[in-house]
Amino acid sequence: MVAMPSAKRPAEPFTPLHFQLVLLRRMADHNPGLVEDARRGLGASVAEMREANKRWQAMLHAPRGRGAASRYRSVLGAPESTLTRKVGDLDCEAWLFPVPLWPDLRLEVLLAPNGAVWNEWLIRAPGVPGPDLRTLEDLTPWSCTVDEAARAFAPARPLQGTAPTRWGLSFTAPDAAGARREVVAEFTWGLLQRTAVSG
Template sequence: MGFGVREFELALLHRMRDVNAEKVEETLGLLGASRAELREAHAHWTRLAHAPRAPKGAAALRRALGPPPHRGRRPAGSLTCDVLRWPLPTWPGLAYEALVGPGGELWNQWFVRPSGAAALTFADLVPWACVVGGRRRELPRRRTDRRPRPAPLDGRLPPRRRDASRPLRVRPLPAARTSTFRPVLTSTFRPVLRLGASLARCFREPAGTLGAQVLTRVCGS
């Protein structure tokens, strides 16, 4: 089984199935492909990605899709990357774009809308009709809603976000309390302390009373 444009599209559909399974099933019917072909295309692309001698990065895309009809260059910070684009029949009006670094490494790959296409309105935001870059360019006034979110239905509280303008408070650790260990140490080592004090006193007294003093002190404690 070769790996061309059709197989590459099936590999993309396999990844999209987790997001929009109904749309993928509809597209498989239009392509005349089965689920077995979908899985095989994904497995084939995975094997090529891990094969030691198979081309990697942009070379793998060129092998599957052929020479890119569009090539350009784009600044990225202090570097400049190559822009490669391929049209895919399943997504008309869009192009599959790959950004390649100076060393040939693949930086990014996604769908883009070629320049000169008609601008989208909010009503046109349907699956597979808009891209991330187009949404930012064509709908600049849309803002992310930062209002407090309601609590989920399962009772869990939403995650708290700390305000960066407020200083971060660090609560000091409580001081170590040694008073709780004192009774344990005293009761454990009390016989030993008594024996040491008795021996020290006995050495200052006559030798005849040494044994009796030690036995009296130890056994009577």
């Protein structure tokens, strides 16, 4: 008698926990120690982090997948708050979602007037004071967001990211002795990962 193949179990829902593992997976190349501590804090294994990232990538590239905006809503639920952001002459809608790994940050999903997602990254939560960024020594991994570094060390020049969800900034900042140094800062999902210093 031939055994019938067992029915494939439906995949468990993709939850905010899985999304946080996706964020961590993208940061692991730069800060494996920080990622390891955060992953353990979430109670997830390395295999679970890899699987979450694999499922997220499959959702991104599915031929009939949800649009980016509806994908975020299905995974993260309704936004905690909605703001209007001015981009050039356009009024865009920004959805803010909490990220328990970083209680002082929010995931900002920026939508164009036609509903397409223009940008998605971590920002400081409204009303929460940002870090006091004065010197190179203040630029530690995970200490600040793209916009915070750009404001603190203006004028900063945006750089092409090395991969999706990655950004770069080039600026001048003083070291502890007061000498001005040329800095390239790298960010993943909008959060500082590392800096390279010259000059």
